Amino acid sequence: xxxxxxxxxxxxxxxxxxxxxxxxxxxxxxxxxxxxxxxxxxxxxxxxxxxxxxxxxxxxxxxxxxxxxxxxxxxxxxxxxxxxxxxxxxxxxxxxxxxxxxxxxxxxxxxxxxxxxxxxxxxxxxxxxxxxxxxxxxxxxxxxxxxxxxxxxxxxxxxxxxxxxxxxxxxxxxxxxxxxxxxxxxxxxxxxxxxxxxxxxxxxxxxxxxxxxxxxxxxxxxxxxxxxxxxxxxxxxxxxxxxxxxxxxxxxxxxxxxxxxxxxxxxxxxxxxxxxxxxxxxxxxxxxxxxxxxxxxxxxxxxxxxxxxxxxxxxxxxxxxxxxxxxxxxxxxxxxxxxxxxxxxxxxxxxxxxxxxxxxxxxxxxxxxxxxxxxxxxxxxxxxxxxxxxxxxxxxxxxxxxxxxxxxxxxxxxxxxxxxxxxxxxxxxxxxxxxxxxxxxxxxxxxxxxxxxxxxxxxxxxxxxxxxxxxxxxxxxxxxxxxxxxxxxxxxxxxxxxxxxxxxxxxxxxxxxxxxxxxxxxxxxxxxxxxxxxxxxxxxxxxxxxxxxxxxxxxxxxxxxxxxxxxxxxxxxxxxxxxxxxxxxxxxxxxxxxxxxxxxxxxxxxxxxxxxxxxxxxxxxxxxxxxxxxxxxxxxxxxxxxxxxxxxxxxxxxxxxxxxxxxxxxxxxxxxxx
Numbered sequence: 001x002x003x004x005x006x007x008x009x010x011x012x013x014x015x016x017x018x019x020x021x022x023x024x025x026x027x028x029x030x031x032x033x034x035x036x037x038x039x040x041x042x043x044x045x046x047x048x049x050x051x052x053x054x055x056x057x058x059x060x061x062x063x064x065x066x067x068x069x070x071x072x073x074x075x076x077x078x079x080x081x082x083x084x085x086x087x088x089x090x091x092x093x094x095x096x097x098x099x100x101x102x103x104x105x106x107x108x109x110x111x112x113x114x115x116x117x118x119x120x121x122x123x124x125x126x127x128x129x130x131x132x133x134x135x136x137x138x139x140x141x142x143x144x145x146x147x148x149x150x151x152x153x154x155x156x157x158x159x160x161x162x163x164x165x166x167x168x169x170x171x172x173x174x175x176x177x178x179x180x181x182x183x184x185x186x187x188x189x190x191x192x193x194x195x196x197x198x199x200x201x202x203x204x205x206x207x208x209x210x211x212x213x214x215x216x217x218x219x220x221x222x223x224x225x226x227x228x229x230x231x232x233x234x235x236x237x238x239x240x241x242x243x244x245x246x247x248x249x250x251x252x253x254x255x256x257x258x259x260x261x262x263x264x265x266x267x268x269x270x271x272x273x274x275x276x277x278x279x280x281x282x283x284x285x286x287x288x289x290x291x292x293x294x295x296x297x298x299x300x301x302x303x304x305x306x307x308x309x310x311x312x313x314x315x316x317x318x319x320x321x322x323x324x325x326x327x328x329x330x331x332x333x334x335x336x337x338x339x340x341x342x343x344x345x346x347x348x349x350x351x352x353x354x355x356x357x358x359x360x361x362x363x364x365x366x367x368x369x370x371x372x373x374x375x376x377x378x379x380x381x382x383x384x385x386x387x388x389x390x391x392x393x394x395x396x397x398x399x400x401x402x403x404x405x406x407x408x409x410x411x412x413x414x415x416x417x418x419x420x421x422x423x424x425x426x427x428x429x430x431x432x433x434x435x436x437x438x439x440x441x442x443x444x445x446x447x448x449x450x451x452x453x454x455x456x457x458x459x460x461x462x463x464x465x466x467x468x469x470x471x472x473x474x475x476x477x478x479x480x481x482x483x484x485x486x487x488x489x490x491x492x493x494x495x496x497x498x499x500x501x502x503x504x505x506x507x508x509x510x511x512x513x514x515x516x517x518x519x520x521x522x523x524x525x526x527x528x529x530x531x532x533x534x535x536x537x538x539x540x541x542x543x544x545x546x547x548x549x550x551x552x553x554x555x556x557x558x559x560x561x562x563x564x565x566x567x568x569x570x571x572x573x574x575x576x577x578x579x580x581x582x583x584x585x586x587x588x589x590x591x592x593x594x595x596x597x598x599x600x601x602x603x604x605x606x607x608x609x610x611x612x613x614x615x616x617x618x619x620x621x622x623x624x625x626x627x628x629x630x631x632x633x634x635x636x637x638x639x640x641x642x643x644x645x646x647x648x649x650x651x652x653x654x655x656x657x658x659x660x661x662x663x664x665x666x667x668x669x670x671x672x673x674x
Contacts, residue, residue: 003029004057005069007040008084010050010099012291014640017097019054023066032056032069035077035084037109039070052079052102076114078106078246080253080269082307087267089302094665095578095632095639096292104288105267110246117250126231126255131202134195135161136188138337142312145332146199146275151304151311152332153322156279157188158341158529158553160496163226185494186223188339188529189279189314190216194223196275196312197258201232205274206256208303210265210296212283214239218474219492220260220279228258236261236268263288266299276300277312282319282515282522283488284668293664297321316525316555319518320566321573323559333556342500342528346539346547361446361503366538367458370482370499373535374462377498378481381455382527384504386468386486387411387447392419396438403428410441451503452484467491487523496532505542514571514671517546521558524550570600570622572666578631579670581608581618582642582661590638590661591619597627597634603670620670628665635663 003024009016022040024032032038034055042049048070079102087101134142136157145152162183186194197207211220217237224233234248234257245264252259252269259268263286266276278286278300286296297313304311313322313331325331347363362370370379392401392410401410401419408423410431419428419441432439446454448468456464463481467473473491476483483491487508508520528537528550539550549558567574580590587605604619623631642661 002058002066003032004059004066005032005038005053006055006057007038007051007069008054008098008102009040009042010052010102012097012100013643014097014636015644017091017099020051021062021066023068024056025068028069028072031072031075033075033077034081035079036075037073037078039073041067041070052084052106054079054084074109074111074114076117076250077253078109078249082273083267083269085306086299086303089306090294090299091292092636093298093302093628093632094292094294095636095663096294100291101267101294104264104290107242107245107249110243113243113246113250116247117254120254126257127229129198129201129228129232131199132195132227134192134199136192136336136339137334141334141337142192142196143199145312145334146196146310147203149274149308149310150332151325151330152313152334153318153326154192154312154314155318155335155555156314156316156529157192157336157339158316158525159188159339159531159533159535160185160492160494161188161191162495163191163194163223165226184222184226185492185496186219186226187492189316190219190223193220193277193279193312193314194227196277197224198227200275200310201228201256201258203274204256205272205309206252206270207258207275207277208266208268208270208273209258209260209275209277209279210262210286210300211260211279212262212285213488214262215472215474215491216279217261224258224260232256233258233260234268235259236265238262238264263296266296266303273303273307273309275310275312276304276307277314280315280522280526281313281322282315282317282518284519287668293667295666295668298666315522316529317518317521318556318559320515320559320563323556323563324573326556327560327563340533341553342531342537343534344528344537344539344550344553346542346551361451361540362458362501363538363540366501366540369536369538370501371459373497373499374459374480374482376480377478377495377532378476378483378493379499379501380490380493380497380527380530381451381482381484381501382490382503382523383446383448383451383484383486384507385447386470387449392441394433394436394438395440395442397433397436399433399435401428401431401433401441404431411447448484448486452482455482455484465491485527487527490527490530492530496535497530498532498535500528500531500535500537502527502537502539503541505539509542509546514566515668517558517562521546521549521555525555572622572671575599575622576625576628576631576666577670578621578623578635578663578665579618579667580621580635580661580663581616583615584617586642586661587617587619590635590663591621593634593638594621594623594631597621597623597631599623618670620667632665635665639663 005022005024006019036053039048087098090101091098165182200207234251256271281297373379403421405426406424408421410419411422452464452466465483467485467489475492478494580587599622605617608616608618
């Protein structure tokens with residue numbers, strides 16, 4: 001009897017996105033198992049393609065003679081069956097190709113990691129785990145969600161939490177000789193997820209936790225190591241080498257662990273998956289930048305449905321996507337119980353401040369509170385922009401200064417620095433204003449560095465720290481200082497900040513985009529939650545519903561209002577969207593192929609000015625979630641048809657491919673900042 005291997009090819013071509021049958025040679029039958037890497041012939045024996053064995057069957061679908069597998073690259077099964085199932089479902093949902101998803105899930109081959117895994121002691125088992133209670137919530141609330149494999153939207157504990165130090169810490173480091181472990185200070189959300197993961201591991205099930213930023217990975221890992229042994233925690237993040245990722249992947253397939261990391265962590269293989277969790281799912285870092293451009297939240301939803309695992313979305317200010325699932329009663333609404341919330345004080349008037357405090361955009365009441373707090377602890381000042389100023393203008397005529405290479409805005413990282421393009425990074429040496437010919441520029445607006453300079457004068461003798469994208473900080477010590485940080489770059493402090501100032505609120509809200517209010521509310525709440533329990537947070541220059549929601553810490557209201565508006569406009573996430581980019585003829589044909597699957601009028605086609613190909617247009621179609629499978633299948637079929645079609649040029653026999661049609665489902669770009 002012939003043994004047949006069904007293989008998925010490592011190819012981005014949509015017409016090859018299916019399983020191919022290959023004969024397994026007798027000498028490879030023992031090692032050729034689902035999940036191994038192979039090389040197989042494609043079309044001709046001289047052309048080889050990489051692939052993964054998905055399954056082994058006795059008979060294939062192809063009636064003719066099958067080609068044989070050329071080479072077994074490695075006997076180590078790196079593609080878990082559940083990950084292949086997930087990749088297939090995710091690709092189908094996004095009208096994409098499964099091999100593109102597998103590139104995110106499976107790192108390139110690392111021989112050293114595979115040899116170490118093959119040489120392991122199979123009889124070894126990790127130490128058992130005890131489950132601490134999940135603090136900050138009603139007794140047994142989250143434990144019940146996890147045990148019953150239910151789903152919940154969890155409002156995070158809004159202040160840092162002290163966890164007992166790791167076992168074997170060797171002392172408290174305070175010199176008192178009592179030998180007690182130092183407490184570990186972590187954000188409230190990290191403590192909650194660590195305790196939830198410990199409950200999952202105590203039942204000998206795995207947990208997968210995805211977070212948006214490297215700072216969040218550090219905080220979460222610190223919290224996990226306070227309640228779990230280190231061999232139970234594995235990382236999957238962008239800062240790892242391929243060797244580290246390969247080692248983590250094989251470790252996760254061996255015994256139950258907690259897999260943590262950024263976007264790719266949600267694809268981590270897991271032994272008996274019991275929990276999938278995400279922190280701050282509204283963060284744009286969760287949008288995959290490579291095809292098929294699937295949001296990590298959607299991958300988590302698909303995987304939870306396939307595996308039956310518990311699902312937690314933890315945040316301070318929830319996204320409209322999660323709010324939609326809560327209002328559909330698909331997610332439980334879980335809030336902290338008897339927990340202190342930040343004392344947020346909206347301060348609309350800024351004119352009462354004087355001197356350097358006014359130059360730093362700080363009202364007098366906030367300045368007095370920050371000055372007093374800076375005497376005994378750190379103060380956090382959140383600003384909108386990095387650098388010295390938000391932009392540069394001609395000192396003579398006031399014309400905005402732009403890059404001569406790409407046309408992007410010029411900026412200055414600090415006072416006296418050579419102007420530099422914010423888009424391409426080119427230095428504007430010898431800049432001349434195209435309007436008046438003047439060669440000098442001056443800054444406008446106030447970035448983090450300029451704010452720090454002003455605060456250095458407003459707080460004489462106080463240490464000033466700047467944290468932004470070019471100067472990342474994970475943590476600052478709990479001693480008197482003023483920390484000026486751009487949104488999302490705020491470092492943590494053991495025990496929390498003594499005071500928090502949220503500046504530039506009007507500027508943040510002035511951006512154009514569908515999710516501006518969601519994003520700004522996340523920036524504010526995440527910063528305010530870094531304060532110590534009971535610390536004051538001043539929201540400067542903002543009034544209305546957002547200020548009220550912050551002051552009362554009732555953050556579900558803005559999400560509900562925003563979702564209601566989106567339903568009326570037929571905008572995501574009330575409906576799903578698909579963008580089609582290509583020639584006018586190709587895009588029109590794709591829209592016509594969808595027939596009645598759209599939920600509202602088609603937007604476009606309109607020209608895409610920044611596309612590399614002239615004449616490119618884009619159209620956006622909106623459709624109900626119930627039509628998602630139909631729309632994705634139709635658009636993928638259209639992409640395959642366009643990719644496979646060849647046409648003859650006039651006046652000769654040369655042939656070339658038809659114009660490419662690009663399709664992207666749930667595309668955030670047309671609705672983002674412009």
